[in-house]
Structure formats: structure tokens, C-alpha cells
Amino acid sequence: MRTTILIDANTMNLEQLKVEISNAQQRPLSGGITSNNMTIFDNGNGQLTLSGDITITIKVLDLTSTGVYTLNSFMNFTQQTIANKLKGNIFVGGFGFYKYDSNRKKFTNKPCTYTIRYNFNYIVKLTQITMLSQLSGNDFVLAVVDDIRSSFTDKYGKSRKVSGLTNGAGGPAIVSYNDWAKYPYLAVHEFFHTLSLGDIEDNSQKQKLMYHLGGNTGSSVSNQELIDVNRYIMSDISNVARGRYTNPGLNTVNRLRTFLNSSSNGFIFNKAKFR
Secondary structure, eight states, X not given: OOOOOOOOTTTOOHHHHHHHXXXXXXXXXXXXEXXXXXXXXXXXXXXXXXXXXXXXXXXXXXXXXSOOTTHHXXXXXXXXXXXXXXXXXXXXXXXXXXXXXXXXXXXXXXXXXXXXEEEEEEEEEEEEEOSGGGOOTTOEEEEEESEEOOEEEOTTSOEEXXXXXXXXXXXXXXXXXXXXXXXXXXXXXXXXXXXXXXXXOOGGGTTXXXXXXXXXXXXXXXXXXXXXXXXXXXXXXXXXXXXXXXXOOOOHHHHHHHHHHOGGGOEEXXXXXXX
């Protein structure tokens, strides 16, 4: 997150300026994606390792009529599953970018091709909120509703009920409470839509997390899908060289309001809670 510091040259000396900059750098970041302790290691043989602590925060908004009394257990399962899926090293070959200067810890303007090793330590947090004022513009949000009364036609020509919907990369994501209770991986599936992944309808891939015909029962994520997720989370690797990062604005509140109120989506929820 870029922080603007206004300086009065007549009243602020160099030491005061250093303190002001230090304070700005220590302020906690907020948003769906925040990162600290980011580093880049060049092995000298065409491979860059990207490391650091990345926190993924998902704010959960219960819009059901009666409230989800098992919400904490649902959230814990979803949190642990997402964290487990994001673990491990991911390698991408033939990555075209710019030459990294290890001494200056920044990228030059000279084109270069690398193998990228994503070695991030992912920390996943699901936190319940009760009102829109607890959402910021760059937050990820998962809303729980009573039902979703809409359907889609799969590639085989069969009409199917919708259990969850996500408004593209960045979200928001919406799940039906009753379907979430039947399919524990449903919220994980929808959140990975938020991280840019698409649905799978090939019947030979029912074990995949992103398979969405006949209930979300699969849980496997391919290496290519994890590459796509890491690229979404850190779309510009020059941000790693800056040490800290937070995702740009997603217009979360307006997108959630528009998505929920679209009659074509068929969301059934307690509108009194949506304030």
C-alpha cells in the first residue's frame, strides 16, 4: 500500500522526517492480501526464489435468516483447507520479466527470462463480520445466504442448481448455507474462484476442487492451478522487491451490494442484516 506523507520543510528536520517514514513503514497493512518480509533470491543460474509471509484474509458475512450456528466449524475447515492447498513450492519456467539486481535489490529495465520459484508462507484467516462498515475496498468477502434460486446448464445440456456464485476474480463469493452444510469444500471452491480459477465440467476430473457438477466433493488442485493462483496473488513480482505489499482496491462493498441485489442470481437472504 502506498502511503503519502505530507512534509512541511520549514518545521520538520531530517530526524523528524526519518521518524515519520519509519512510522509509516510500520503501520499494519490491511486487505484481502497483505505481505511482509518479502525477499528475492537469485541463484545465479536463471532462477529467482520469491519468499515472504502472505496473509490471506476472508471476511465472512452471515446473511441467513436464522443464523448459522455451526459457522465457526465451517470457517475453521475452510481456513485450514485453503492454507493446506497453498502450501509448498511452485515452479514456473520461461517467465519473461526484467533482470534482477541483487545488490540494489530491484529489477532493472533489461529484459530477462527466469524460472520462478514461489516459496511463500501463506497464512489464511477467516473472520466473521456483522455489517458492511466492517468491509474495506480491497477485502475479500464470503457471504452466506439462505438459498440460491438459480440454475445453469452444463456442457452436457443438463440443468443444475447453483450452490455458490462468485463474481469473478476478486469476488465477492456467495454460498448457500444448506449446500455448504452438505458440501464442506463449497466455500473453498468459491474462494478459489476469487483467486482466479475457473470451473471444471469434465466428468473425468470429479476429484478436482474446481469440478462443479453434482456437488463439490473433490479437493485436488493441479500444479498449473496453483501457478495461476500464485500469479493472481502476486501479479507483479516487482512488488516482492519492495518488501511489503497489499492488494489494490476491489470496490468490495459496491460489488457485493450489486451482486446480492441482482434478481438473476436468485439470492435469498435476510435483507435486514445487509446494512
